[in-house]
Amino acid sequence: MDTHLNTRTKVGLIGLGAMGCGAVGNLLAKGFEVVGCDVRPDALDWLQAQGGTPASSLAEMAAQVRIVVCFVVNSAQTEAVLFGEGGLVGQLPAGAVFIACSTMDPGYVRALEARLSAHAISLIDAPVTGGAVGAARGTLTIMGSGTPEAFEFARPVLQAFGATVHCLGAAGNGAQMKVLNQLLCGVHLAAAGEALALAKRQGLPLDLTLEILSSGAAGSWMLADRGPRMIAGQFDNVTSAVDIFVKDMSLVLDATRESRFPAALAHAAYLAFLGTTARGLGAQDDSAVTTNYELT
């Protein structure tokens, strides 16, 4: 890699969901040009309205950029974006950097780095935490990993949408940290659902209950963020779907199996998400996990 990025650099961004849109806003605000790609036409319209450049195909994006940020949902979508029909591999220039922000299996990520390296593409494994709120505000924490050279090349882009950028060593380490992060996120989210559903069952005033629980030792980021949505009971406005947590907690369960680690809380939380999906709510907002406890 011969040069450093500057803020006129064009950055490719794939996946204009809640997280990707937040990253776009911060990249644009910091002077980057953003070429975006998404399967939904309305997402591309949104991007154009923000001042970004919609790309109608990955090939059209690949012709313009040598650094790509990917905010798709999972490893299957990442695989499709890279190696699927019309995918980036073979179209991105040699020396390009691919920043994968999805929550994925660490083993898959480690193998992916080697596969991309064979095509002269560097992988930055860079899952994030801070939620849609953090993405919008540019306050995400980035659990980055990858080669030092690729990481330094990508750093200005990472810093544009993350307030704290960690470099955790070889690619896959970021994914490993993110799985641990999701263990707590999933447990806290399901626990918020459990507590607020119990409060409802007991006839407690829910707004006051949430205020009290959030104010002291019972507080969590998830309770504060998802609690109001749980109380409102409207799960159609989807920030992140129940199915995402079924997937993320599955990665947690895989990690605990590999480590021979009896994580009882993680398993209980997984069952709460799975039960919510089983009742047909998998595509609803993940705050719908509270309905798993509303059995009457």
Add this chain to the structure above:
Amino acid sequence: MDTHLNTRTKVGLIGLGAMGCGAVGNLLAKGFEVVGCDVRPDALDWLQAQGGTPASSLAEMAAQVRIVVCFVVNSAQTEAVLFGEGGLVGQLPAGAVFIACSTMDPGYVRALEARLSAHAISLIDAPVTGGAVGAARGTLTIMGSGTPEAFEFARPVLQAFGATVHCLGAAGNGAQMKVLNQLLCGVHLAAAGEALALAKRQGLPLDLTLEILSSGAAGSWMLADRGPRMIAGQFDNVTSAVDIFVKDMSLVLDATRESRFPAALAHAAYLAFLGTTARGLGAQDDSAVTTNYELT
């Protein structure tokens, strides 16, 4: 009750543990006189050094005060303080107010109010949240309940050691809210132990892991407060013991049974505390719950 309290009022305080000592500090700082009682002589020495007045018996306290704050561990100790040999009942003046800050079964609390009322003593059911840190800083949230008259009488005292004082209606409602609060505290604490023990098993750098997990959507009050103690692995410096959470989560389990509410996470957390106690660590700091997952 004929008068309001003023800040020269003598306040009785029973139970000079981490929570009680924090309350003493704030009461003294706000100009109240504090008459304190504890079974440990060194706690009374501490009180004297702070400018408070040690009482060598409950009778000695009862002769000086008509409002008492009680920070003992549980309902058994509360029962002993009130109705045991040499207890307050029969010694406190008519019209006295007893502020019970312990985490107790709501049913016990509701019955207690009636029993005290027969002795012309008003009960304020006032469990707190915010931990030892909150007690020391005067930032506790108080889940108060009791009759409006008794509550207004007690309010200046409550406001001296709580930043936010809620009045939730009849005595027992505070206890009910506290049980719900402990559901989340216990789950979050056990989850912090689960996540950090898994990080240790996987060989991740623990200080950095805690920093990252605390910074985003995985954050909780418990993780931030107990995480450093878990990493240090020193559980002899006891702020709150494992056995306290065995007791508190038992109250949670009772509540979920009464409500016919399948709280899977609460039960998993309970088992983590019970397992820690079963390995002989019940009197250690509750951050020792992480050792429940360190099986090698």
